Amino acid sequence: MLTTFAFIITIGIVVTVHEYGHFQVARWCGVKVLKFSIGFGQPLWSKKFGKDQTEYVIAAIPLGGYVKMLGEEPLSDAPQAADQDLSRSLNRQSLGKRMAIVLAGPFANLLLAIFLYWVLFMAGVVGLKPVVGKLVENSPAAQQNLQAGEVIQSINHQGVVSWQDARWLLLKESLKKTAIDVQTINPQQEVKTYHLNVSSINLEDEKQDVLEKIGFVVAMPALPAEIGEVIKGSPAEQGGLKTKDLVLELNQVKVSDWDAFVKEIRAHPEMPMTLLAQRNGQTIKLNITPEAVVEKGEKIGRIGAGFNMPQNELDKLFITTHYSGAGALLKAVEKTWGTATFSLKMLGNMVLGNVSWKGMSGPVTIASYAGQSANMGLKAFIGFLALISISIGVLNLLPIPILDGGHFMYYMVEFFTGRPVSEAVMNIGQRIGVLILAFMMVLAFYNDINRLITG
Secondary structure, three states: OOHHHHHHHHHHHHHHHHHHHHHHHHHOOOOOEEEEEEEEEEEEEEEEEEOOOEEEEEEEEEEEEEEEOOOOOOOOOOOOOOOOOOOOOOHHOOOHHHHHHHHHHHHHHHHHHHHHHHHHHHHOOOEOOOOOOOOOOOOOHHOOOOOOOOOEEEEOOOHHHHHHHHHHHHHHHOOOOOOOEEEEEOOOOEEEEEEEEEOOOOOOOOOOOOOHHHHHOOOOOOOEEEEEEEEEOHHHHHOOOOOOOOOEEOEEEEOOHHHOOOOOOOOOHHHHHHHHHEEEEEEEEEOOEEEEEEOEEEEEEEEOEEEEEHHHHHHHHHHEEEEOHHHHHHHHHHHHHHHHHHHHHHHHHHOOOOOOOEEEOEEEEEEEHHHHHHHHHHHHHHHHHHHHHHHHHHHHOOOOOHHHHHHHHHHHHHHHOOOOOOHHHHHHHHHHHHHHHHHHHHHHHHHHHHHHHHH
């Protein structure tokens, strides 16, 4: 229910803002708006308002929307309009006004993202401190002899505050297939710079995080194997585990810390295990069978229990960064611009075959992440909403007929040639656009289903 609700809220907000951008700029330009629809298909609710009697509609399929304007149809299909309305027809407006109207939707999405990021940055951004843990063997980071305990300060001269910053910068810079400069400071307060060769990094492997590809592992303190939250109906609950139980042994093998406990559980999917734990000063014996789940194509065990971390240990891991109103706005613009340009670069690399098309996602994945982010809290959901808004804005700016970018492309042709694109050319372009979008949608659904099957 949370996933469904979060998905509807996400699509509803992003689509409404996009269509409102077209709607409002059209009205500013004097164009008569006939219909404002959120969703497609059978109307669930409709009402006419205002002096123009614009019809506002909420439709059954919440995967998009549209704004219908007078004069938007080809001349051969256009209904007869009253003489007093002809001047308010879209096709009677100047080229500049038509360009503004078609770009208003995508830019409204980008403005929404800027606003959401601005709110987040003012509220304070919580992140994991970029402390290096153990390094992946034979990785670019290990080859340069980075040491556990060093704190990343910058990547290619761009400041790093958290692991989230580091992951984002490493992903962007790795697209260039050149050396990445990583500056760190060690516990002795010595500043060091490492040159990581990432030319051999395989960006098509979506099963491995970019941090792991380059060789970084997030530093975590050695925690006792003390049980925190136990999920209802999970193998942990069925086996009798309770919050604050301290695990001592698994299958007569001593458990030194939480990592060792998780490692053993993961290695024994659907295999009965004998567990020795300490509860209220007494040692108890339990039988537990980890359920089997597929993670990154591998079958692992899971029991549905989290660890119990003391607050002082949590404080060592996280850092909160606050920004002033102006600073947050600048950061929000940078974040939105960086994400938008990165999306375009990734799409370009997909077309060129440098990056796998498996990275493309559809409604199922969006719904899944909407539910996960909503479950993590309001800040996580706002960040996700901003990301989806950027994605929708960038997608609609692509020069594909039937998208906003395709219409803008037609207007650019008109700008250079001095005459509108013919109806015949537009009809051919529309067919091509439908085929391209259909291909992208099928591919996205295939990737969604594949993720569900393989985990």
